[in-house]
Amino acid sequence: MQELEQADNRSIRITREGNDRVVIEKDLSSEEMILNMGPQHPSTHGVLRLECKTDGEVVIEAEPYLGYLHRCFEKHAEMVDYPGIVPFVDRMDYLAAMNSEFAYCIAVEKLLDIEIPRKVEFLRVMVSELNRIASHLVAIGTYAIDLGAFTPFLFCFRDREHIMNLLEWASGARMLYNYIWIGGVAFDLPSGMKERIGEFVDYFRPKALELQRLLTENEIFVRRTKGIGIMPADVAINYGWSGPMLRGSGIEWDLRRNDPYSIYPELDFRVCVPDGSVSEIGDNLSRHLVRAYEMEESLSIIEQCLQKMPDSNGFDPRSAIPKRIRPKAGEVYGRAENPRGELGFYIVSDGKSTKPVRCKARSSCFVNLSAMKELSRGQLLPDLVSIIGSIDIVLGEVDR
Amino acid sequence: MNLPINFPMFMSMSLNSWSDALSQWVPFGVPLGLVVVAAIPLVFIALYALTYGVYGERKISAFMQDRLGPMEVGFWGLLQTLADILKLLQKEDIVNRDADKFLFVVGPGILFVGAFLAFAVLPFGPEFIGADLNVGLFYAIGIVALEVVGILAAGWGSNNKWALYGAIRSVAQIVSYEIPAAIAILCGAMMAGTLSMQQFSVLQQGEYGFLHFFLFQNPIAWLPFIIYFIASLAETNRAPFDIPEAESELVAGYFTEYSGMKFAVIFLAEYGSMFMVSAIISIVFLGGWNSPLPNIGTFTLNDWTTGPVWGVFWIASKGFFFIFIQMWLRWTLPRLRVDQLMYLCWKVLTPFAFLAFVLTAVWEIYMK
Numbered sequence: 036m037q038e039l040e041q042a043d044n045r046s047i048r049i050t051r052e053g054n055d056r057v058v059i060e061k062d063l064s065s066e067e068m069i070l071n072m073g074p075q076h077p078s079t080h081g082v083l084r085l086e087c088k089t090d091g092e093v094v095i096e097a098e099p100y101l102g103y104l105h106r107c108f109e110k111h112a113e114m115v116d117y118p119g120i121v122p123f124v125d126r127m128d129y130l131a132a133m134n135s136e137f138a139y140c141i142a143v144e145k146l147l148d149i150e151i152p153r154k155v156e157f158l159r160v161m162v163s164e165l166n167r168i169a170s171h172l173v174a175i176g177t178y179a180i181d182l183g184a185f186t187p188f189l190f191c192f193r194d195r196e197h198i199m200n201l202l203e204w205a206s207g208a209r210m211l212y213n214y215i216w217i218g219g220v221a222f223d224l225p226s227g228m229k230e231r232i233g234e235f236v237d238y239f240r241p242k243a244l245e246l247q248r249l250l251t252e253n254e255i256f257v258r259r260t261k262g263i264g265i266m267p268a269d270v271a272i273n274y275g276w277s278g279p280m281l282r283g284s285g286i287e288w289d290l291r292r293n294d295p296y297s298i299y300p301e302l303d304f305r306v307c308v309p310d311g312s313v314s315e316i317g318d319n320l321s322r323h324l325v326r327a328y329e330m331e332e333s334l335s336i337i338e339q340c341l342q343k344m345p346d347s348n349g350f351d352p353r354s355a356i357p358k359r360i361r362p363k364a365g366e367v368y369g370r371a372e373n374p375r376g377e378l379g380f381y382i383v384s385d386g387k388s389t390k391p392v393r394c395k396a397r398s399s400c401f402v403n404l405s406a407m408k409e410l411s412r413g414q415l416l417p418d419l420v421s422i423i424g425s426i427d428i429v430l431g432e433v434d435r
Numbered sequence: 436m437n438l439p440i441n442f443p444m445f446m447s448m449s450l451n452s453w454s455d456a457l458s459q460w461v462p463f464g465v466p467l468g469l470v471v472v473a474a475i476p477l478v479f480i481a482l483y484a485l486t487y488g489v490y491g492e493r494k495i496s497a498f499m500q501d502r503l504g505p506m507e508v509g510f511w512g513l514l515q516t517l518a519d520i521l522k523l524l525q526k527e528d529i530v531n532r533d534a535d536k537f538l539f540v541v542g543p544g545i546l547f548v549g550a551f552l553a554f555a556v557l558p559f560g561p562e563f564i565g566a567d568l569n570v571g572l573f574y575a576i577g578i579v580a581l582e583v584v585g586i587l588a589a590g591w592g593s594n595n596k597w598a599l600y601g602a603i604r605s606v607a608q609i610v611s612y613e614i615p616a617a618i619a620i621l622c623g624a625m626m627a628g629t630l631s632m633q634q635f636s637v638l639q640q641g642e643y644g645f646l647h648f649f650l651f652q653n654p655i656a657w658l659p660f661i662i663y664f665i666a667s668l669a670e671t672n673r674a675p676f677d678i679p680e681a682e683s684e685l686v687a688g689y690f691t692e693y694s695g696m697k698f699a700v701i702f703l704a705e706y707g708s709m710f711m712v713s714a715i716i717s718i719v720f721l722g723g724w725n726s727p728l729p730n731i732g733t734f735t736l737n738d739w740t741t742g743p744v745w746g747v748f749w750i751a752s753k754g755f756f757f758i759f760i761q762m763w764l765r766w767t768l769p770r771l772r773v774d775q776l777m778y779l780c781w782k783v784l785t786p787f788a789f790l791a792f793v794l795t796a797v798w799e800i801y802m803k
Contacts, residue, residue, distance in 0.1 A: 070596050077686065092600075092773055183674060183770025189500040255675055255769045416600070417772045420684050 067095065074103045078181045078420045081430030085407070087419065094419050097411035099404060101434055108435040112394035117143055117360040118217055120394065125211040127396065128432040130173050133159075133166035133202070134373045135432075136215040141296055142369025142380035143217045146362040151218065155352055156298045157344040158220050161232070162205060162212075164333040164340070168239070169198040170374035171326045171333075174427040178323060179250055181424035182259050187250040194242050197235055204228060218356035229341055236334050236341075243330055251327055257313075260320035264410050264422040267317055274406040277399055278376025279329065280426065282308050283322035290372035302339050304332045319425040326427070329374075361389050375399045375427055396435055400428045479554075487755060488706035489516045495759065496766045526695035531594055534692065538592030543693065543700040546585030550707035552578045557714050558633045560724045560746025571632035572624060575715060576617050579670065579708065583609050586679070589701070590689035601688025604773060605679030609670055611780045616666035618788035619659035622795040623649055623719035626656070636723030644729035644737045648722040653798055658791040660720045662784050664757070667712035669776070671705065674765035678773055713757035717750060724750045 073084040082103035088095045108127060112120050124139045125132040137159055144151065176191030199209045204225055206214035214221050250256055266276070271284040281288050289306040291299040307328035314320035364386030370379035376399025383393040403426050410422050460467060490505070490513070497504030505512030530539055556571035558564040568574050583606050590602020626649045627635050641647035650656050669676035680688030690701045717723060724746030728736035740749075771779070 068596065078684065179769065183677065184768060185496075186500050186766050189502065193501050249767070250769075253769060255771055258775060259769060259772060415772065415774065417678075417684050417770075 066090075072097070072419075079423060080177060080428050081433075083404075083423075083428065083430055083433070085411075085419075085423075087411075087416075089416065092416050094411055094414050094416055097407060097419060099407045101401075101404075101430075104430045104434040106435065108396060109394055112391060114390065116389040117362075117391065120391075121216060122211065122213050124396075125213060126431060127398070127435055128170075128373065128375065128378070128400070128429050129210055130429050131163075131166050131170040131374045132210060132212050133163040133215060134170070134371065135378055136212065137163045137297075138369065138371035138373065138378040139380050140215050140217050141371055142367055142382050143360070143362070145369045146365065146367040146382055146384060147217070147357065147360065149218055149355060149357065152350075152352070152355055153298075154345050154347060154350055155219050155355070157340050158224065158352065159215055160297055160299070160302075161337055161340040161344070162202060162214060162220075164336045165198050165202060165232070167374045168330050168333050169195045169202075171330050172198075174326055174374070175246070175250070175323065178424040178427070179256075181420050182256060184250060184253070184256065187246060190242070190246060190249070194239060197238070201228070201232060201235060204231075216353070216356060217360060219354065220352045223350055223352045229344070232337060233341055236338055239330075239334060243327070243334075247327060251323065257320060259417075259421055260314075260318065260323060260425070262315050262318050262320075263418050264319045264414070264425060265315060265317045266406065266410065270409065271317070271406070274409070275402045276376065276406065277402065278373065279322055279325040280376060280403045282306065282325045283425075284317040285309065285311075285321075290370060290377055294370070296371060301343070302336050304336050307332060319421055322425045322427075326374075359389065362386070370397070373399055375429065375432070376403060378432075398432045398435060400426075400430075400432045401435075404428050404433055479559075483706070483710060483751075486516070487758065488709070489519070489702075492762050495762050499763070499766045520699065523695055523699045528695040528697065529692075531692055533594045535592040535594065538588040539692075540592075540697075542585050542587075542589030542592055543690075543697045543704070544585070545588060546582055547700050547704040547707070549579060549581035549585055550704040550711060552581070553711045554707070556632050557711070557750075558636055558718065558723055558746075559750055560744070564633050567631060567633045570630045572620060572630045572635070572715075572719070575632070575711070576613070576620065579711070580609070580613060582704070582708065585704075586689050589693070593689070593692040595692050597685045597687075598689050598691045601679045601685045601691070604685075605672060605689055608672070608676065608678060608776060608780075611777060612666045612669040612676075612784075615662050615780060615784035615788040616670060618785070618792050619663035619666065620715070620719055622656070622659035622791050625792075625795050625799055626653055627719075632718055632723070635718050636725060639722040640725045640741070642730040642735075642737050644725075645722070645727035646729065647725070648720065648727070650720040653795065655791060655794045655798060656720060658787065659795065660716070662788050662791065663716055663719070664760075666780075666784060667716060668761060668764065669780070671708045671712055671761075673709065673761050675768040675771050676776060677765070677770060678776055709758055709761060710754050713754040713761070714750060716757060717753035721753055722749075723753075 068089050070087045070089045071084060072087055073079040074082040079085065084100040084103065085097045086100060087097045106126070108123055111123055115123065121136055121139060124135045128135045140159075172191040172195045176188035176195075179185075179187035179191075202212060202214075203209045205228060206212040206221060208214075266280075266284050268284045268286050271281055272286070276284070277288065277290075285308055287306045287308050290296070291304070292306050305328075307325050309316055309321040309324050314324055362384040364384055366381065366383045368379055368381045370377050377397065378399055379397035381393070381395040381397065382391050385392045407423075407426070410426075411419050414422065460471075493515070494504045494512075505515035508514040508518045530536055553575045555566045556564070556568055556575050558567075586605045586609075587602050590598045590600075590605070593599075623635070624630055627638050629635065629638070639647050639649060639652075645651060650660055668674075672679050679685075680690070685691070690698060693701060721727075726737050726740035726745060726749055728740050730737045
């Protein structure tokens with residue numbers, strides 16, 4: 036619960052009924068100060084600029100300014116043929132490049148209406164779930180840094196390093212993979228990689244528990260996140276939130292379950308939603324918890340993939356890739372569940388060209404960030420940092 | 436001063452007579468000896484800050500985080516701090532165009548002097564103390580408050596909103612936390628019945644070693660001990676109370692705009708005051724330069740480990756132990772929020788400090 040009264044531009048009263056009650060009353064006249072947070076600020080996760088109107092430590096309003104990392108993805112996409120767009124997609128959400136490629140390929144394959152080999156689907160799901168863990172590790176680690184805890188960040192990066200090595204082995208690149216292609220994947224898994232992925236799953240389970248004990252159950256961490264930045268479910272839907280942000284507000288919405296694609300219907304996993312026992316529904320801690328639980332679910336998805344994946348020697352993952360990609364005239368919207376929410380591609384083809392006439396990306400970070408003004412109203416400056424961290428933005432995807 | 440100390444057979448060199456003789460050395464009418472005596476703690480701070488403070492913290496944090504830390508410069512990166520200092524010396528000394536130049540320049544100086552002056556009353560051994568004031572403890576608490584002026588000057592003079600935030604937070608924090616810290620220290624002063632730092636240590640010596648320390652002399656002494664330790668973390672702006680320099684919120688707090696040697700001086704002041712509060716807590720509650728080892732029958736461990744040089748060893752190791760705990764906390768805990776910090780100070784630590792004060796007084800009057 037938050038109230039902000041600003042009757043005569045002088046008195047501010049903030050009442051927060053969280054785990055610890057904060058009442059800030061100001062009757063003395065004090066001057067408002069414009070504080071520019073970013074674009075070069077350690078906790079804006081890139082080049083986001085927030086123009087904060089502050090009164091002492093209280094942020095009256097924060098307005099996000101974007102575009103410092105705008106690289107004209109959509110215009111570029113109109114000038115490159117369909118397979119050539121994949122590396123550009125990598126550079127949107129550079130922390131979850133596999134998932135972004137997956138979403139783009141789903142859209143184009145829908146437009147082409149082609150059948151994908153079953154093993155390719157398993158490969159795609161497995162690498163994108165690995166990448167989801169890596170992305171959530173960065174989200175949790177940087178969130179810890181935002182709150183002043185440095186060690187969990189390095190623990191997260193240590194574990195992420197193993198995933199990067201695995202994905203490098205599969206695709207040849209560490210961050211920007213260009214692995215999932217339209218109609219297939221670039222390479223089959225190298226021999227012995229399945230065992231290594233299994234080893235990683237066994238290695239990571241205790242590490243996730245360690246992270247939970249070090250960070251999630253830390254009293255200071257809980258006090259800094261619980262009851263802060265509460266987003267009610269209806270407002271979250273109105274803002275178009277998706278992914279862990281929406282699930283943090285208590286809505287069971289996961290595209291892998293609600294609009295199933297690939298082989299997700301065959302897999303058994305839980306859509307993680309906070310139950311309100313540890314956190315208050317919709318606050319920063321809920322969003323953090325959703326990410327932490329989702330890593331567990333991703334691990335179990337990877338295990339299931341390893342079990343169910345068809346074993347075929349001499350398999351050619353490029354067999355279904357069309358020789359020349361020239362879709363029929365039409366338009367399509369393909370979407371997938373990214374670590375940060377729903378990433379969708381709206382593609383229009385004129386039926387003549389090998390390049391899309393229009394390729395619009397629906398970025399999850401951008402939509403999630405749009406609620407910043409709503410969330411930041413009347414917060415303390417440290418809580419603003421905590422809220423930005425919980426949104427988990429990647430400016431590469433916000434600005435595209 | 437006539438100290439009731441049984442010197443062991445070795446290391447009986449009296450440091451104090453040596454330093455007395457040195458301070459009376461006045462070649463060509465210039466009191467050079469005094470300068471040399473004053474320089475000894477300064478050299479100590481510099482050495483400790485270089486070796487244990489910077490290099491040690493980097494290595495300790497690295498081992499806590501599954502890293503190796505500095506490994507490139509010298510064996511195991513031992514020369515890393517020297518390389519860093521050379522780098523800082525070469526840096527351009529930037530002063531903002533719109534900064535208040537006087538305050539900007541003078542701020543780090545005041546900060547360092549505030550941290551450094553308190554070393555004058557720290558007894559480094561039974562025979563070595565800069566100035567054995569009869570109000571040594573009071574002086575140490577008071578002179579550290581001078582740091583606030585330096586921080587405010589640095590933050591205001593920078594003409595930077597983040598620096599100003601850091602400075603205001605820092606002043607609010609240090610001034611607030613001085614109250615529980617001072618009350619907790621007063622409990623120790625009550626047990627000792629003196630404010631002289633040297634006298635504190637003398638009162639805590641005895642053949643049973645650590646059993647003579649004030650922490651174990653009084654059933655409630657652990658309460659002021661813990662309160663002072665927490666408050667000292669806040670006073671030195673260490674995590675989880677590093678709110679004034681919260682790098683993820685305020686970039687770097689009051690020293691955002693500093694570069695080169697001014698930055699190094701602020702850094703040195705921070706490590707200086709870290710050792711200072713650690714030394715004070717060891718002197719008041721853990722016997723200062725006294726050996727914690729007890730005499731067991733014919734194994735007179737306490738006598739063997741008592742002496743001027745042993746005193747320096749014991750107080751340095753006790754101080755370093757507390758600095759290690761400070762580092763350990765820093766690399767484990769997240770940061771508190773500003774209002775939670777004030778809540779902790781005024782609604783938790785201060786009432787408990789008063790409680791400890793009353794209980795100690797009752798114990799000292801009726802129970803002892």
